[in-house]
Amino acid sequence: MRLKELEIQGFKSFPDKTRLTIGEGITGVVGPNGSGKSNISDAIRWVMGETSSKQLRGAGKMEDVIFGGTQTRGAMGYASVSLTIDNSDHRLDMDADEVVIGRRYYRSGESEYSINGQSVRLKDVYELLLDTGLGRDGYAIVGQGRIAEIVAAKSGERREIFEEASGIARYRYRKNEAERRLAAAEGNLERLRDILGELE
Numbered sequence: 001m002r003l004k005e006l007e008i009q010g011f012k013s014f015p016d017k018t019r020l021t022i023g024e025g026i027t028g029v030v031g032p033n034g035s036g037k038s039n040i041s042d043a044i045r046w047v048m049g050e051t052s053s054k055q056l057r058g059a060g061k062m063e064d065v066i067f068g069g070t071q072t073r074g075a076m077g078y079a080s081v082s083l084t085i086d087n088s089d090h091r092l093d094m095d096a097d098e099v100v101i102g103r104r105y106y107r108s109g110e111s112e113y114s115i116n117g118q119s120v121r122l123k124d125v126y127e128l129l130l131d132t133g134l135g136r137d138g139y140a141i142v143g144q145g146r147i148a149e150i151v152a153a154k155s156g157e158r159r160e161i162f163e164e165a166s167g168i169a170r171y172r173y174r175k176n177e178a179e180r181r182l183a184a185a186e187g188n189l190e191r192l193r194d195i196l197g198e199l200e
């Protein structure tokens, strides 16, 4: 599995459609301070489902990821990022050699996610990337200050990182989902019992 291409439009300092092809081996991004290097890694993190704007440099709220305009250029109405992943080793549980994850966010607060052109929910992106190291709780992107955060983290939080790395986060997630559904079913049963009680 390898990141192949990133397309950014209207995201942070990238108003125009910008396509970055990521070759094999190590890719370095160089540029002067403030030129948008971190915005590229933020775009990768964001398209994979980052929901906390605090994790994205300089974004107090999610709307701040949309290009806010400059002296010569008006603000954009939405931010859009798409990431192409080489899946020829089929590490992502999809019957496709290439997986394209897309995310778009409008100033109105409306969000859209897609996987290979199909409109999906955030949950689907999360589930697709679970245990791959990518995704919202992934360890593949190590942001500035992240190491210090891990060292200072409470043991429970640190365990979550090891769980993701060792591939058991998927099972914990499924267990939580099953427990949530079970609780909902219990609630429904309770209500049914009440109704039956009233009918008797």
Ligand code: ATP
Pocket (backbone or CB within 6 Å): 011, 012, 013, 014, 031, 032, 033, 034, 035, 036, 037, 038, 039, 040, 057, 058, 064, 065, 066, 067, 068, 069
């Ligand atoms: P450094 O080398 O200092 O770490 P960098 O190259 O990583 O810098 P970034 O942090 O990626 O730079 O980019 C910062 C730039 O992005 C700033 O000029 C900031 O104004 C711009 N920027 C961030 N969000 C937006 C936005 N929503 N609209 C327009 N510009 C934005």
